[in-house]
Amino acid sequence: MKKGLFSLLISTFIILYFLFLPIVKSSPILREASFTTLMYIGLAISLNILMGFTGYVSFGHVVFFGIGGYTTFTLLYYYNFPLILALLIAGILSALIAGLLGFVVLNLRGAYFAIATIGINEAVKALVNNLDFLGGAEGLFFNMKIYKAYGGPQNALWLSFYLIGLVTLIALIVSYFIKHSKFGLGLFSIREDEDAASTLGVNTKLFKTLTFMLSAFFPAIIGGIFFFKNGSIDPQSAFSLTKSVEMIFMVMLGGLGTILGPVLGAVTYDKIKEALLVSETFKNLHLTISGIILLLIVLFVPEGIVGFLRKKIKPLKNILD
Amino acid sequence: MSIYIDTLINGILIGLIYSLAAMGLALIWGVLKVINLSHGAFITLGMFFAYLVFKYFHIPPYISVFLALIVGFILGFISYFIALHRIVSKAKSFKEYELSSLLSTFSLSLIITGILLFIFATTPMAINLPLSLFQTKLLASIFSIIFTVALGLFLYKTYLGKAIRAVSQNIDAAKLMGINTTLVLAISFALGIALAMGAGNLIAMVFPFSSLSGASYELKSFIICVIGGLGNPIGTIIGGILLGLLENFFGLFFNQGFVPFIEFTILILLLLFKPKGLFGGSK
Numbered sequence: 001m002k003k004g005l006f007s008l009l010i011s012t013f014i015i016l017y018f019l020f021l022p023i024v025k026s027s028p029i030l031r032e033a034s035f036t037t038l039m040y041i042g043l044a045i046s047l048n049i050l051m052g053f054t055g056y057v058s059f060g061h062v063v064f065f066g067i068g069g070y071t072t073f074t075l076l077y078y079y080n081f082p083l084i085l086a087l088l089i090a091g092i093l094s095a096l097i098a099g100l101l102g103f104v105v106l107n108l109r110g111a112y113f114a115i116a117t118i119g120i121n122e123a124v125k126a127l128v129n130n131l132d133f134l135g136g137a138e139g140l141f142f143n144m145k146i147y148k149a150y151g152g153p154q155n156a157l158w159l160s161f162y163l164i165g166l167v168t169l170i171a172l173i174v175s176y177f178i179k180h181s182k183f184g185l186g187l188f189s190i191r192e193d194e195d196a197a198s199t200l201g202v203n204t205k206l207f208k209t210l211t212f213m214l215s216a217f218f219p220a221i222i223g224g225i226f227f228f229k230n231g232s233i234d235p236q237s238a239f240s241l242t243k244s245v246e247m248i249f250m251v252m253l254g255g256l257g258t259i260l261g262p263v264l265g266a267v268t269y270d271k272i273k274e275a276l277l278v279s280e281t282f283k284n285l286h287l288t289i290s291g292i293i294l295l296l297i298v299l300f301v302p303e304g305i306v307g308f309l310r311k312k313i314k315p316l317k318n319i320l321d
Numbered sequence: 322m323s324i325y326i327d328t329l330i331n332g333i334l335i336g337l338i339y340s341l342a343a344m345g346l347a348l349i350w351g352v353l354k355v356i357n358l359s360h361g362a363f364i365t366l367g368m369f370f371a372y373l374v375f376k377y378f379h380i381p382p383y384i385s386v387f388l389a390l391i392v393g394f395i396l397g398f399i400s401y402f403i404a405l406h407r408i409v410s411k412a413k414s415f416k417e418y419e420l421s422s423l424l425s426t427f428s429l430s431l432i433i434t435g436i437l438l439f440i441f442a443t444t445p446m447a448i449n450l451p452l453s454l455f456q457t458k459l460l461a462s463i464f465s466i467i468f469t470v471a472l473g474l475f476l477y478k479t480y481l482g483k484a485i486r487a488v489s490q491n492i493d494a495a496k497l498m499g500i501n502t503t504l505v506l507a508i509s510f511a512l513g514i515a516l517a518m519g520a521g522n523l524i525a526m527v528f529p530f531s532s533l534s535g536a537s538y539e540l541k542s543f544i545i546c547v548i549g550g551l552g553n554p555i556g557t558i559i560g561g562i563l564l565g566l567l568e569n570f571f572g573l574f575f576n577q578g579f580v581p582f583i584e585f586t587i588l589i590l591l592l593l594f595k596p597k598g599l600f601g602g603s604k
Contacts (some may be wrong), residue, residue, distance in 0.1 A: 057420050108592055110419040111356045115543055116592050119585040122540060126581035241536075245427065252424065284439045291431025298425045299407050 007260040007306075007321040008176045014263050015041060015172060019165035031161050035229070037270045038161075042168035042222045043243075044250040044262035049175050050215035051248070052257030053184060054208055055191035056106065059114045060121030061219060061247055064094045066238030067124070068220025069227035070134055076228065077140055083150065087163070087224045094220030095213040102212035106205070109194070118241065125239035139234025160229040164222065171218045176259050178214070179321075187211055191257070249294055255306030259321050264305050328569045336565020337462035338524060340558045343542035343549075344468060345516030351551035352489040352509040354415035355405065355422040359429035361539030363393065363514050366433055367521020368530045369441065375448050382448060382526040383460055389522035390515045397514025401507040404429050409506060415492075437532040447529040454527070461523045465561075468516065469554045476554070485509050544588045548599050560599070 018038055022031035043065070051057050071090035075081040081089075105116045129137045150156040178184045186207045189197035198204045227233040246269065254265025272293070276286035301308050310317045342364060349357045370389050371382040380388075404425045412418040450457060476482040487495040488505045496502050521535065528534075541564060549560030567587075568580050591599065 055420075057423070059423075104593060105589065108596075110416065111423060112592055112596060114420070114423055115356060115547075116589050118540070118543070119588040119592075123582050123585035123589070126579065126585065130576060130578040130582070245431075248424070285435055287438060288432045288435030291428040291433075291435060294431065295404060295425055295428035298421050298428065299404075302421060 003319060004176060004180050004259055004321045006319045007258065008172070011172050011260050011263040012169065014267065015165065015169055018267075019162075022161070028157070031157070033274075035161050035164055037267060038164045038168045039222055039226060040246070040250060040266035040270050041263050042164065042171050043219055043247050044254065044266040045168070045171045045175050046215045046218040046222075047247045048251045048257065048262040049178060050211055051251055052261070053179065053187040053191065054211055056109075056208065056212075057114050057248065058117040058212075058215075058244075059248070060117035060119070060241070060244055061215070062239060062241065062244040063117070063121040063124050064098060064216040064219040065223035065226075065243065066121075066128075066235075067094045067097060068223035069233050069238045070128065071220070072224030073140055073142075073227050073233045074134065076146055077142065080146075080149075083159070083163075083228060087221050090224040091217045091221045095217040098216030099209055099213045102209045103205075106208045106212060121239055121241065121244065125235050128235045128239070135234070137235060139232055139237075142231040157229060160225050163225050167218060167221050167225065172259070172263070174214070174218075175262075178211075179259060183207065183210075188257075249290065251304075252294070252297055252302075253304055255304030255308075258304070258306045261304050261306040268305065324573070328573055329566070331458075332566035332569035333562055334458040334462045334565070335569065336562035337465040337558070338458065338527060338561075339538075339541050339545060339564050340549075340561025341461065341465035341468060341523060342517070342520040342538040343545035343557050343561060344472065344554065345513040345520065346539070346542040347546045347549070347551050347554075347557045348472070348516065349510055349513035350546055351553075352485055352513075353405070353409070353422075353506055354419070355409075355426065355510075356543075357510075357513060358423055358427040358539070359400070359404075359433065360426075360513075360517050360542060361535030361537075362430040362433035362437075363396075363517035363535070364521035364524070364538050365437060365530070365532060365535035366396075367393065367518035368525040368534060369437060369446075369521075369532075370518065371522040371525040372446055372448055381450055382522050383464070386464065386519050386522045390519045393515035393518030394511045396518070397511035398507055400429055400514060401510040405510065406503070406507070410503065434532060434535075441532050443531045443533060445529050445531050446525075448526050450526055452526075457527045461527050464519075464523050465558070468519070469558050472516075473554045481505075481508065541584070544584055547588055547591045547596075550597055550599070563599075 015038065018034045022034050047058065047061050068090040071093050072086045075086040075089060076083065101120060105113065105120070108116050128134050134140065144153065147153045147156040150159050178187070186197065186202045189200070189202055190204050190207060194204055223238070227238070250265040250269045251262050252265070253269055254263065255261030273286060273290070276282045276289055282289060297304070303311070306320060310320050345363070346357055346360045349355055367389050370392065371385055374380050374385040374388065375382065405422060408418045408421045408425060452460070476486055484495070484500050484505050485508070487498065487500060488502055488509070492502055495505070524530070524538070545557060545560035545564055548563055549556030549558070564584070567583070571577070571580055571583060
């Protein structure tokens, strides 16, 4: 079996599991939990396309989540766009913004790029905070009437759930095809040695910018779905740096640059967070514990769960990716 | 006319306070080539240190700042060996640990912020001194200048300071000259953290704060470091004053809310066109 295919199958299975479990049990509680898990998986996969394949760590990736959320929200709020169309517009707009920004910012390398992405997120947050059109710092709230077109709030919640599952699956498949294409090979060469890649004829600038656009497309749609379901949006929750860091955390935990990694990382992170939040003792210390875990990963298993499994269990070495 | 003079004075004072906050970040960034994402958390820690010392021992922040420096130095020294030593010592050049050090210092920040949130939640705090706002600002600014001068003298006149500068310029050559680079790196990091905690300690007497206050000072410190360049305390002071003036004068003419937008736009533009600082830095 081809190396990546096995990982793609497991990843698909995990996503389908979280998608179908609430449907089979028709349980709204499970649906909410699964929604979060699937959202995390989708976000981790999108960030991994940039961070894992090219080595550019975006600390402010949540900016695209927020841009997508605000685009979808305003299109529905002011112009009553159909949801799917609004989501697509959000994704494309976010990718275009990423293209413009990336064209400039991707000239920076390493830590400077990371700082610039934090700057972009904070700049956009400050801008949105002051635009009355977008509700300013208070944000916008849906009128319940909006959900009528989707068969009432209850059905709208289920619709958002199906959509997030679908987007996450598409993101997974796209990331698989990127990794196993000539384009992906170019990206990995950028990660290993950008100057050498450029010398050997890889159009690094174009490759990086395209990747940045792709990795901005999915978070925007996910943000759109999330805030549609949420019914309200405000700058604090749309552009929270914490979410950015969570994304990095999940990718690192699972295994940078792998297909299965972000999926495993997201599920593990979600479960850890859930367990910590439920436990009486650790409820208020979950930030500290996340910090300790992240530190341990960075220091001792920088290759993440997938890398660790590959190293320790010989038969997995050739099939896990 | 007097409003302009007021704005000017206020801008300079605030700017000096900002540069106080940025000094530790600039030192660590310059010497270790590590962008210390736990900087803001240590500033917050300094704020709460000032608060607790004032509450239980009635020592005002302008005196307890010396204690904060000592505590910060010790914490920084320990933190270096916990979070950074393993990554830094294994790497052949700083490019290799550039990203992992971002993550490891960020996890330090999560740990500290988590503990502060656990104990103090996000309740806003303030230290009530029998001084006016202007007096506290002035006091903090004076400390900012003292710290700058002291740091400058230390870096340029003492053996250890020269060793730190040597390591920041060329770590391999420094090692060949018999400098214990691990110790120098650890001391530099500890000094940076000490400055962060000292800064937090002093800022706590000027502005109210909460467990999450450090983040905004950290972001401002990035901007200051990028304006002023790294490794030169004077650059940090100038960067801070420019930022303080910008904030105050912008607020005079336009909507104050847009200030962060302008600041971060400047940050990105500077990163792109003047990555070594507005004045080219010390190198």
